[in-house]
Amino acid sequence: MTLAMSWDEWARHDGLALAARVANGELTAAELAAQAAAGIARVDPVLSGVVEVFADAIEDPAKAGANLAGPFAGLPFLMKDLGPTMAGRLQEQGSLYMRGNRPAADTHLTSKMRKAGLNLMGRTTTPEFGVCSSAENPAVYVTRNPWDTDYTTCGSSAGSAAMVAAGAVPIAHATDGGGSIRIPAGVNGNIGLKVSRGVFSIAPHLSDLSGLVSIQGCQSRSVRDTAAFVDHCRGGAPGEFMPYWTTPEPYVELIKRDPGKLRIALSHQWGDYRATPHIAAELARVGKFLESLGHHVGYALPEVDYRAAFAAQTTCYISNFAIVINNLLASRKLERPPADLIEPVNIRIWEAGRGTSFAERAAMQAVFNTTSRAFGAFFEDWDIILTPITALPTPKIGTTEYLTISDNPDVLDWFENLWRNFAFTPLANLCGIPAISLPLASNEHGLPLGIQAIGKQADDGLLLQLAAQIERAIGGQWNGGATPAVHVTKG
Structure with missing residues (x-):
């Protein structure tokens, strides 16, 4: 098959650049879809990041639901196999238990994506129900890091991160309940923004109260693609439980201007959890770079009871x-999760959490409140908190203590192990504040290390402005201009 462009040319385009070529008649959306499908076929046999590609969406993007008059003009887009549903398409959530699950309707966000012109052409891997830090169960699939396939992509937006990093698509769907956009962005060398609460809706699923910590979003390779995704996919459905907010100016316009001089607080230890010396040194190096852009940089940290905050976050997840498991069991009239279909730690989480009392949830919410207010007070004096995305280097494939196939009998100990590596991401979910991972550093093994910028509630635009300022300063050369070992441009 003859493709519309060379792989080098394809990889040089971000999503909006490809969309512009469709809008001005140089290319068709079907040609983009064919190229993306060929890109997936080129890299996925090694990475195992895509569950399914939809043949009809490649053949005729408009007929499959993409609005070719939208700003993304039929741009190929992969959906994480979790969260927003697509009418009539499978959604199996990384679980043997969910095999064959075919939702009947689009969710609100899915409709927004289609209207924006995204061509939802396939689905990507995730750990079972999005729990844990790697899409890695040999009975389902093992998703590998394109920079070095001995390592994990982390999670839970594992396949989307791998496909964006490997150049198959410029942007893909991701979700984040405690770092699941930012962590895989960080270890795969992508841009990953977790927006503030009140931006994206997946109505009618999850009332905003029950879905308190979980956020939708994307993985991308350019700041403007992420900005455009937020601009065109944000907003609540009728009857939302909480208010949805917007901005006076689209982010794609805002990011064309540098922010003013920012007060940036560096931090590499949160409570009991500390980054390795190498990772702390990388954070300091990026801090000096931001000083060179004219920002004020120092070391500071919100006055939070970190132990209580992480305990409350754990209670929330459990x-x-x-x-979630109870509802799945009720739908099949089962008493308990079948051990041959649901992974061991997920069964233990169900056992630990099914008896949670209203009083325990109320205590959890009280800690959420005090933690959010402590961060709020901190942001009266500082504009941004800068941390590494992970405290430890990327795990190798098969590191079972991070997986839901672990045989750890103690759920709290299993979560404690997660926090040791991923301490810097989940409190932004707890507080409902924005945070972005930017591919600015590398870990001890030479693999990408994201640097995270956290802002106050509704300061998503400021994070994107800072990211765009950095992008201009480095000439668009994220990851130092390097590409992964597994990449569409590398036969």
Whole structure:
């Protein structure tokens, strides 16, 4: 098959650049879809990041639901196999239990994506129900890092991160309940923004109260693609439980201007959790770079009871997830999760969480409140908190203590192990504040290390402005201009 462009040319384009070529008649959306499908076929046999490609969406993007008059003009887009549903398409959530699950309707966000012109052409891997830090169960699939396939992509937006990093698509769907956009962005060398609460909706699924910590979003390779995704996919459905907010100016316009001089607080230890010396040194190096851009940089940290905050976050995950499993069991009239279909740690989380009392949830919410207010007070004096995305280097494939196939009998110990590596991401979910991972550093093994910028509630635009300022300063050369070992441009 003859493709519309060479792989080098394809990889040089971000999503908006490809969309512009469709809009001005140089290319068709079907040609873009064919190229993306060929890109997936080129890299996915090694990476195992794509569950399914939709043949009809490649053949005729408009007929499959993409609005070719939208700003993304039929741009190929992969959906994480979790969260927003697509009418009539499978959604199996990384689980043997969910095999054959075919939702009947689009969710609100899916409709927004289609209207924006995204061509939802396939689905990507995720750990079972999005729990844990790697899409890695040999009974389902093992997703590998394109920079070095001995390592994990982390998670839970594993396949989307791998496909964006490997150049198959410029942008893909991701979700984040505690770092699941930012962590895989960080270890795969992508841009990953977790927006503030009140931006994206997946109505009618999850009331905003029960889905308190979980956020939708994307993985991308350019700041403007992420900005455009937020601009065109944000907003609540009728009857939302909480207010949805917007901005006076689209982010794609805002990011054309540098922010003013920012007060940036560096931090590489949160409570009991500390980054390795190498990772702390990388953070300091990026801090000096930001000083060279004219920002004020120092070391500071919100006055939070970190132990209580992480305990409350753990209670939230365990109790929320127990309800998810309960609902799945009720739909099949089962008493308990089948051990041959649901992974061991997920069964233990269900066991630990199904008896959570209202009083325990109320205590959890009280800690959420005090933690959010401590961060709020901190942001009266500082504009941004800068941290590494991970405290430790990327795990190798098969590091079972991070996986839901672990045989760890103690759920709290299993979560504690996660926090040791991923401490810097989840409190932004707890507080409902924005945070972005930028591919600016590398870990001890030479693999990408994201640097995270956290802002105050509704300061998403400021994070994107800073990211765009950095992008201009480095000439668009994220990851130092390097590309992964597994990449569409590398036969």
